[in-house]
Amino acid sequence: MQNTQLSKLLSYALRHRPDELGLTLDAQGWVPVTDLLTALQTRDARISLSQLQAVVASNDKKRFAFSEDGQLLRASQGHSVEVDLGLEPVVPPAALYHGTATRFVASILAEGLRPGSRQHVHLSPDRATAEAVGRRHGKPAILLVAAGAMHEAGIPFYQSANGVWLTAAVPPRYLQPELPESI
Ligand code: HQG
Numbered sequence: 001m002q003n004t005q006l007s008k009l010l011s012y013a014l015r016h017r018p019d020e021l022g023l024t025l026d027a028q029g030w031v032p033v034t035d036l037l038t039a040l041q042t043r044d045a046r047i048s049l050s051q052l053q054a055v056v057a058s059n060d061k062k063r064f065a066f067s068e069d070g071q072l073l074r075a076s077q078g079h080s081v082e083v084d085l086g087l088e089p090v091v092p093p094a095a096l097y098h099g100t101a102t103r104f105v106a107s108i109l110a111e112g113l114r115p116g117s118r119q120h121v122h123l124s125p126d127r128a129t130a131e132a133v134g135r136r137h138g139k140p141a142i143l144l145v146a147a148g149a150m151h152e153a154g155i156p157f158y159q160s161a162n163g164v165w166l167t168a169a170v171p172p173r174y175l176q177p178e179l180p181e182s183i
Contacts, residue, residue: 001045006055009043010064014075029083030072062162077160080117087158087166094148096123096165097178099134102141105177113143113170120158120166123147127178142178150174 001009013021014031021039023031033049040047047055056064056073065076077085098113098121113121123145124130134140150170151157158166 001047003055003058006045006047007059007063009040009045010055011075011078013039014064014073015079016081018081025074025081025083026072027084028086029074029079029081030067031074033066033071033073036073065161076162077120077122077164077166079119082119085158085160087160089156090159092147092151092157092165092167093125094146096125096145096147097127097130098123098143098145098170098175099130099132100141100143101134101138103138105141105143108143109172109175109177112172112175113145115169120168121170123165123167123170125163125165144176144178145170146174146176 013023013036014025014029018025018031021043023035023039025031033052037047037049037052052073053066056066063075063078064073066073074083074085079085100108115121122133124133127142130142131140134142147157147165147167150167155167160166
Protein backbone atom coordinates (compact mmCIF):
# COMPACT_ATOMS: atom_id res chain seq x y z
CA MET A 1 0.00 0.00 0.00
CA GLN A 2 1.31 3.46 -0.94
CA ASN A 3 2.05 5.96 1.84
CA THR A 4 -0.77 8.29 0.70
CA GLN A 5 -3.29 5.47 0.83
CA LEU A 6 -1.99 4.43 4.22
CA SER A 7 -2.26 8.02 5.48
CA LYS A 8 -5.89 8.14 4.30
CA LEU A 9 -6.63 4.85 6.03
CA LEU A 10 -5.02 6.16 9.24
CA SER A 11 -7.13 9.36 9.01
CA TYR A 12 -10.24 7.26 8.57
CA ALA A 13 -9.36 5.04 11.54
CA LEU A 14 -8.07 7.75 13.89
CA ARG A 15 -10.43 10.64 13.05
CA HIS A 16 -13.69 9.23 11.78
CA ARG A 17 -14.51 5.51 11.98
CA PRO A 18 -12.25 3.63 14.41
CA ASP A 19 -15.17 1.24 14.99
CA GLU A 20 -15.05 0.09 11.37
CA LEU A 21 -11.56 -1.25 11.95
CA GLY A 22 -12.54 -2.72 15.31
CA LEU A 23 -10.63 -0.01 17.18
CA THR A 24 -11.61 2.12 20.16
CA LEU A 25 -9.96 5.48 20.77
CA ASP A 26 -9.48 6.59 24.36
CA ALA A 27 -10.92 9.92 25.52
CA GLN A 28 -7.88 11.80 24.20
CA GLY A 29 -8.02 10.09 20.81
CA TRP A 30 -5.15 7.63 21.36
CA VAL A 31 -5.06 4.04 20.15
CA PRO A 32 -2.47 1.41 21.17
CA VAL A 33 0.00 0.94 18.32
CA THR A 34 -0.16 -2.87 18.63
CA ASP A 35 -3.98 -2.79 18.20
CA LEU A 36 -3.62 -0.46 15.23
CA LEU A 37 -1.10 -2.70 13.46
CA THR A 38 -3.40 -5.70 13.97
CA ALA A 39 -6.43 -3.76 12.71
CA LEU A 40 -4.55 -2.54 9.62
CA GLN A 41 -3.96 -6.16 8.59
CA THR A 42 -7.70 -6.58 8.12
CA ARG A 43 -7.48 -3.78 5.54
CA ASP A 44 -4.64 -5.35 3.55
CA ALA A 45 -2.12 -3.07 5.20
CA ARG A 46 0.35 -5.54 6.71
CA ILE A 47 2.93 -3.09 7.88
CA SER A 48 5.61 -3.30 10.53
CA LEU A 49 6.09 -0.89 13.40
CA SER A 50 9.06 0.71 11.64
CA GLN A 51 6.98 1.22 8.48
CA LEU A 52 4.26 2.89 10.57
CA GLN A 53 6.87 5.11 12.20
CA ALA A 54 8.19 6.07 8.76
CA VAL A 55 4.69 6.94 7.46
CA VAL A 56 3.99 9.09 10.54
CA ALA A 57 7.37 10.85 10.30
CA SER A 58 7.16 11.55 6.56
CA ASN A 59 3.48 12.60 6.49
CA ASP A 60 3.21 15.88 4.56
CA LYS A 61 1.00 17.61 7.14
CA LYS A 62 2.29 15.74 10.20
CA ARG A 63 -1.27 14.49 10.70
CA PHE A 64 -0.41 11.85 13.34
CA ALA A 65 1.62 11.85 16.53
CA PHE A 66 2.95 9.13 18.83
CA SER A 67 2.68 9.41 22.61
CA GLU A 68 5.96 10.16 24.38
CA ASP A 69 6.61 6.48 25.11
CA GLY A 70 5.75 5.52 21.53
CA GLN A 71 3.06 3.05 22.62
CA LEU A 72 0.07 5.08 21.37
CA LEU A 73 -0.81 6.96 18.19
CA ARG A 74 -3.45 9.61 17.47
CA ALA A 75 -4.47 12.13 14.83
CA SER A 76 -3.42 15.68 15.76
CA GLN A 77 -6.65 17.28 14.44
CA GLY A 78 -9.57 16.79 12.04
CA HIS A 79 -11.69 14.45 14.17
CA SER A 80 -15.37 13.88 13.62
CA VAL A 81 -15.52 11.46 16.56
CA GLU A 82 -15.56 13.23 19.90
CA VAL A 83 -12.13 13.38 21.49
CA ASP A 84 -10.49 15.76 23.93
CA LEU A 85 -7.05 16.56 22.55
CA GLY A 86 -6.27 18.44 25.76
CA LEU A 87 -5.21 21.55 23.86
CA GLU A 88 -4.81 24.71 25.91
CA PRO A 89 -6.29 27.96 24.56
CA VAL A 90 -3.62 30.04 22.80
CA VAL A 91 -3.65 33.71 21.77
CA PRO A 92 -4.11 33.73 17.98
CA PRO A 93 -2.50 36.16 15.53
CA ALA A 94 -4.62 39.18 14.58
CA ALA A 95 -5.62 37.53 11.30
CA LEU A 96 -6.09 33.90 10.27
CA TYR A 97 -7.39 32.47 6.99
CA HIS A 98 -10.02 29.94 6.02
CA GLY A 99 -9.89 28.24 2.66
CA THR A 100 -13.15 27.09 1.15
CA ALA A 101 -14.83 26.76 -2.25
CA THR A 102 -16.46 29.77 -3.93
CA ARG A 103 -19.85 28.02 -3.87
CA PHE A 104 -19.87 28.05 -0.03
CA VAL A 105 -18.96 31.72 0.43
CA ALA A 106 -22.45 33.25 0.42
CA SER A 107 -23.70 30.74 2.95
CA ILE A 108 -20.61 31.19 5.16
CA LEU A 109 -20.93 35.00 5.11
CA ALA A 110 -24.59 34.65 6.10
CA GLU A 111 -24.29 31.91 8.76
CA GLY A 112 -20.66 32.11 9.79
CA LEU A 113 -18.18 29.24 9.66
CA ARG A 114 -19.53 26.05 11.14
CA PRO A 115 -17.53 22.94 12.01
CA GLY A 116 -19.81 20.64 10.02
CA SER A 117 -19.01 17.04 10.87
CA ARG A 118 -15.73 17.94 12.53
CA GLN A 119 -15.11 19.09 16.09
CA HIS A 120 -13.70 22.48 15.12
CA VAL A 121 -13.50 24.98 12.30
CA HIS A 122 -10.02 24.75 10.78
CA LEU A 123 -8.08 27.94 10.12
CA SER A 124 -4.72 28.43 8.42
CA PRO A 125 -1.90 30.76 9.45
CA ASP A 126 -1.30 31.95 5.87
CA ARG A 127 -3.14 32.51 2.59
CA ALA A 128 -1.24 29.86 0.62
CA THR A 129 -2.23 27.08 3.03
CA ALA A 130 -5.84 28.30 3.06
CA GLU A 131 -5.90 28.27 -0.72
CA ALA A 132 -4.68 24.64 -0.81
CA VAL A 133 -7.38 23.66 1.73
CA GLY A 134 -10.05 25.43 -0.36
CA ARG A 135 -8.91 23.73 -3.55
CA ARG A 136 -9.87 20.35 -2.06
CA HIS A 137 -13.51 21.45 -2.35
CA GLY A 138 -13.49 23.19 -5.77
CA LYS A 139 -12.62 26.68 -6.98
CA PRO A 140 -10.82 28.14 -3.95
CA ALA A 141 -11.96 31.18 -2.02
CA ILE A 142 -10.23 32.65 1.00
CA LEU A 143 -11.88 34.25 3.99
CA LEU A 144 -9.97 36.52 6.32
CA VAL A 145 -10.81 35.76 9.95
CA ALA A 146 -10.44 38.54 12.54
CA ALA A 147 -8.99 36.11 15.08
CA GLY A 148 -7.57 38.87 17.30
CA ALA A 149 -10.98 40.50 17.67
CA MET A 150 -12.59 37.12 18.38
CA HIS A 151 -9.99 36.42 21.05
CA GLU A 152 -10.66 39.84 22.62
CA ALA A 153 -14.36 38.92 22.66
CA GLY A 154 -13.47 35.84 24.73
CA ILE A 155 -13.70 33.17 22.01
CA PRO A 156 -11.00 30.52 22.60
CA PHE A 157 -8.52 29.41 19.93
CA TYR A 158 -6.35 26.30 19.92
CA GLN A 159 -3.42 25.20 17.82
CA SER A 160 -3.05 21.51 16.96
CA ALA A 161 0.29 19.73 17.29
CA ASN A 162 0.69 20.14 13.51
CA GLY A 163 0.02 23.89 13.43
CA VAL A 164 -3.64 24.04 12.37
CA TRP A 165 -5.64 26.74 14.17
CA LEU A 166 -8.92 25.54 15.64
CA THR A 167 -11.96 27.29 17.06
CA ALA A 168 -15.56 26.23 17.66
CA ALA A 169 -17.17 28.49 15.04
CA VAL A 170 -16.69 31.93 13.45
CA PRO A 171 -19.63 34.36 13.50
CA PRO A 172 -20.16 36.33 10.24
CA ARG A 173 -19.04 39.66 11.70
CA TYR A 174 -15.46 38.35 11.99
CA LEU A 175 -15.26 37.25 8.34
CA GLN A 176 -14.15 39.09 5.24
CA PRO A 177 -13.70 37.59 1.73
CA GLU A 178 -10.24 37.76 0.11
CA LEU A 179 -8.94 37.02 -3.37
CA PRO A 180 -6.72 33.93 -3.70
CA GLU A 181 -2.98 34.69 -4.14
CA SER A 182 -2.84 33.09 -7.56
CA ILE A 183 -5.43 35.43 -9.09
C1 HQG B 1 -17.52 24.69 4.70
C2 HQG B 1 -7.64 19.06 5.79
C3 HQG B 1 -21.46 26.41 3.94
C4 HQG B 1 -16.05 24.92 4.96
C5 HQG B 1 -7.40 20.56 5.67
C6 HQG B 1 -15.44 23.71 4.29
C7 HQG B 1 -7.95 21.13 6.95
C8 HQG B 1 -19.62 25.92 5.19
C9 HQG B 1 -16.51 22.64 4.48
C10 HQG B 1 -8.94 20.08 7.42
C11 HQG B 1 -20.14 26.65 6.28
C12 HQG B 1 -16.12 21.62 5.52
C13 HQG B 1 -10.34 20.61 7.43
C14 HQG B 1 -21.39 27.27 6.12
C15 HQG B 1 -18.20 25.89 6.85
N1 HQG B 1 -22.02 27.13 4.93
N2 HQG B 1 -20.27 25.80 4.01
N3 HQG B 1 -21.96 27.99 7.10
N4 HQG B 1 -19.24 26.62 7.29
N5 HQG B 1 -18.42 25.48 5.57
O1 HQG B 1 -13.23 19.18 5.03
O2 HQG B 1 -11.70 23.25 6.72
O3 HQG B 1 -5.66 16.85 4.79
O4 HQG B 1 -14.74 19.46 7.08
O5 HQG B 1 -15.60 26.13 4.36
O6 HQG B 1 -6.05 20.86 5.48
O7 HQG B 1 -12.03 22.16 4.41
O8 HQG B 1 -7.57 16.14 6.21
O9 HQG B 1 -13.14 21.25 6.53
O10 HQG B 1 -15.22 23.93 2.92
O11 HQG B 1 -7.02 21.38 7.93
O12 HQG B 1 -5.34 16.58 7.24
O13 HQG B 1 -17.69 23.32 4.92
O14 HQG B 1 -8.82 18.98 6.51
O15 HQG B 1 -6.62 18.44 6.45
O16 HQG B 1 -15.08 20.81 4.98
O17 HQG B 1 -10.70 21.03 6.12
P1 HQG B 1 -14.05 20.06 5.92
P2 HQG B 1 -11.90 22.02 5.89
P3 HQG B 1 -6.27 16.91 6.16
